[in-house]
Amino acid sequence: MNIRVIGIAVLAAVLALVPSVASEYWVGLLTQILIFGLLALSADLLLGHAGLFSLCHAAFFAVSAYTVAILQTRYGVTTIPAALAGLGAGTLLAAIFASAVRTRGVYFILITLAFGYIVWGVAHRWASFTGGDNGVTNVPPLTLAGVQIATKAHYYYFVLIVLALALALYRILTTSPFGLALRGIKSSETRMRSLGYRVGAHLYVAFVISGFYASLAGVLYIYFNRFVNPVAAGFPYSVEAILMAIIGGTGTILGPFIGSGIILILRNWVSGFFHYYTAVLGLIFIATVLWAPNGVMGLIKSLRSGNRGEGA
């Protein structure tokens, strides 16, 4: 038994005990933290592992949530086929948007931003199908084998189980030769190219897998939230996911979840007494870039070793 295994076991035990000690409010918030942490993790597969800064992950998240919501409410499709269709739709969209990997740097950032806007625009404008700004409401709770998972605590356990599987796969993926090749591309694309790696194909596949994880977050989100509107597809969700990954530390599994926890707890707390939360969020963006470009973990490390962080 090494430290890592013990750590994971302790973390799992603590997470499993939460519903028996915490109020429903905290269980709900924690579920949200896990879901948005997964969205942040999906964006971080590109950012932390492949070095690509995508601004369209809310699109996959929203498309899968919308697909589930529309299939369930309008066509009476049951949970499992609806969820699979949601995952499929989000991943398919990722396979189309992944054409962005032909570009790098600023162009990649701007193109993914524009791609994300297409989805937001469709959700917002195509009101006869997507419900416009009101979105799709009254999504039924998750039902597996005839059993409804309706309470917050039960849904929390469901999310935990799905996450455990998804994260195990993520870990296998990022430590596989494929994951290592992505890291190689991040540190030196030219070198990987001259070593004979098909850089474009690697990035394309990474983009699609990353879209799959964002879609998974979308499915978990829709059964938690039970409604979806164009906000879920909006630019702020995409850029917040990136911020969460950076605050927690990119290129790690735990980091995006820590970032998600910090941002969402802060939001719930600040929104309680201050009407203009987005202004605070803006300041967090600025402060993170100026003083903690390597995230909270990096900040702690640099304060300990006595030298201050010097910009991103």
Next chain:
Amino acid sequence: MTAIVLQAINGLSLAALLFLLASGFTVTFGLMRVVNMAYGVYYLLGGYIGLTVMRATGSFELAMLVGGCAIVVLGFFVDRFLIRPIGSNHLAQVLLTVGVAFFVGEVCLAIWGGDSLKIQLPSYLRGSVELPGGIYYPKLRLALIGFGVFAALSLWLLYHKTQIGAVVRAGVDDREMVTAMGINIDLLFVLVSALASFLAGVAGVVGGAFLTLNPGAEWDILVLALVVVIVGGLGSLEGAVLGSIVVGLLDAYGRWLAPDFSYFVLFGPMAILLLFRPTGIFGKEH
């Protein structure tokens, strides 16, 4: 037939507005390698300030001047104290300027509220004129097209026919070499950035009369301007002209022919173009 012509003029008037924003973005990027996502909020804040000036004084020209100058001041502080310390990392620049945009956007919401506001036009821009062929068309939109052409011509002359323009073009091509020639590139950055901020602020005032000012408008206009820049190629003034016209026309015809999917009409051709020319029509690798 009349509708086709009308939509073309609609598209060109939007193109003129987009050009004001996109030209600043593209030239500052070309010179300084800075991705500034706050241009949308520069536009919105410039518009709101112009609105307040217009209400107080009734002078549209003064509104444009004050709106533009206010953004020059804001842009200077953002450049000097926020963007400069973080260096050339695009990821950091995007996150930082998005933060600025969120913050300033929320301040605008706190001051001017959440309703859609419109800047009242001076009397000589109200009403419409008859064009050849019996088409009646709002004066404002024609004036906007004229203003856009004027701005594009002035920028083109400044860029291609003056000493400053020559230095800026040299800076876009090879910044180190320009510095080595003994030219104060920092001063040049400040000047170009001030011009870009001024244009963004003026665009906001014009846009406030032509479209509306409301929370969220900063992102709508920014994304259109970014598509202009992507299509035309980053750092190219000619690209910004061409891109504005393409985006303006696509938007106008898209809204008219396929209102539910106007975003597809706008972004679809962009995506296809990029598959064949990833750096836009006039762009270079950055």
